[in-house]
Amino acid sequence: MRSSFPYLIVVTGLLTALATMSVCAQEPIAPIEPPAEIHMAKSALGKMLYFDPRLSKSGYLSCNSCHNLAMGGTDNLTTSIGHGWQQGPINSPTVLNSSLNLAQFWDGRAADLKEQAGGPIANPKEMASSHALAIDVLKSIPDYVTQFRLTFGDATINIDRVTDAIAEFEKTLVTPGSRFDQWLLGDADALTDNELAGYQLFKLSGCVACHNGAAVGGNTYQKMGLVAPYQTDNPSTGRFAVTGKDADRFMFKVPTLRNVELTYPYFHDGAAKTLSDAVDTMGKIQLGKAFSEPGNEQIVAFLKTLTGVLPEVTLPQLPPSAADTPQPQPFE
Ligand code: HEC
Numbered sequence: 001m002r003s004s005f006p007y008l009i010v011v012t013g014l015l016t017a018l019a020t021m022s023v024c025a026q027e028p029i030a031p032i033e034p035p036a037e038i039h040m041a042k043s044a045l046g047k048m049l050y051f052d053p054r055l056s057k058s059g060y061l062s063c064n065s066c067h068n069l070a071m072g073g074t075d076n077l078t079t080s081i082g083h084g085w086q087q088g089p090i091n092s093p094t095v096l097n098s099s100l101n102l103a104q105f106w107d108g109r110a111a112d113l114k115e116q117a118g119g120p121i122a123n124p125k126e127m128a129s130s131h132a133l134a135i136d137v138l139k140s141i142p143d144y145v146t147q148f149r150l151t152f153g154d155a156t157i158n159i160d161r162v163t164d165a166i167a168e169f170e171k172t173l174v175t176p177g178s179r180f181d182q183w184l185l186g187d188a189d190a191l192t193d194n195e196l197a198g199y200q201l202f203k204l205s206g207c208v209a210c211h212n213g214a215a216v217g218g219n220t221y222q223k224m225g226l227v228a229p230y231q232t233d234n235p236s237t238g239r240f241a242v243t244g245k246d247a248d249r250f251m252f253k254v255p256t257l258r259n260v261e262l263t264y265p266y267f268h269d270g271a272a273k274t275l276s277d278a279v280d281t282m283g284k285i286q287l288g289k290a291f292s293e294p295g296n297e298q299i300v301a302f303l304k305t306l307t308g309v310l311p312e313v314t315l316p317q318l319p320p321s322a323a324d325t326p327q328p329q330p331f332e
């Protein structure tokens, strides 16, 4: 394989040159970059923790229960199911490309992935454990103790290291290589005329004002219902819950549209079941526009080109519990 290296460098150089020279520079959407500088040991440990249901009180729910990596990093439910089959308050966003978000959660209440990962473990409506209990579980499992020692240099297990490792794994969950990115990088044949027309309509109608950048969203908070109010039974107030400012009522983090074909249902209340519905609602309440049926279809066709190459995640083998591991409590 060694002989192909110089060739690879030339190709990469060419792609980079194309990226800066051609279409890309003038477009409001940038291609997704492959993950940079991943700490491999930390990410491997983080993957184990991401899939380990023993971080929950029931021993049944893992991060992957609600952010299923076989289903676009979501649960495809209106709102999630938490401990004891509780109905969750809000739709579960995808973990794919979540490292590109300006902050985490619909209202941005966690600054980054590390801060976010501590939330669900101790949330009584989600995994319903406590940080102390989750750490006790991990400490009781000899293979985990070894993994933490190998990764961090000593055998200390605390929530800081747990969330650090999970966040490192989540950084690998980016999806470069979509057909749209191929087009951005100069491959004019990567999109059909219909998809390209959809992209033009997406731009000309003003969708890009809020959905832009590499994640096609994720970088600002915007009002849900800018030109006409959004009707919902969901009690979420958005960013207002964080800042207490009246101006932030119903301001939500603009969701990424990357892989949006896979992350249904849509909106914070999960009320839009199809992309066509979501596009229709967006047109009406954000832009005061009613799209024709072909127009709606074109935008949907464009949105589907944002599905990237999904990370190939092999299931980690989790070490067995020990005799003194705190027992799961699925029915309490
Ligand atoms: C019971 C279901 C459930 C479980 C389990 C769960 N989550 Fe979530 N997750 C959600 C929901 C619902 C939200 C949105 C909450 C909000 O915005 O208020 C969310 C939000 C997130 C976000 C923010 C994404 C964004 O775009 O803002 C990330 C990242 C995330 N979860 C990762 C994790 C990790 C890591 C774990 C395991 C430690 C986990 N989740 C466990 C349901 C769950």
Ligand code: HEC
Pocket: 202, 205, 206, 207, 208, 209, 210, 211, 221, 222, 223, 224, 226, 252, 253, 254, 255, 256, 257, 260, 263, 265, 266, 267, 268, 269, 275, 278, 279, 282, 283, 286, 287, 299
């Ligand atoms: C003023 C800013 C703004 C404009 C303009 C806008 N959006 Fe949005 N978009 C948002 C916000 C904010 C949300 C999340 C709202 C919520 O769930 O409360 C959203 C959500 C979406 C979703 C659902 C994503 C998901 O995962 O739930 C789609 C699809 C979408 N927009 C497409 C479009 C299209 C297509 C247009 C143009 C017709 C458009 N948007 C225009 C701000 C905007």
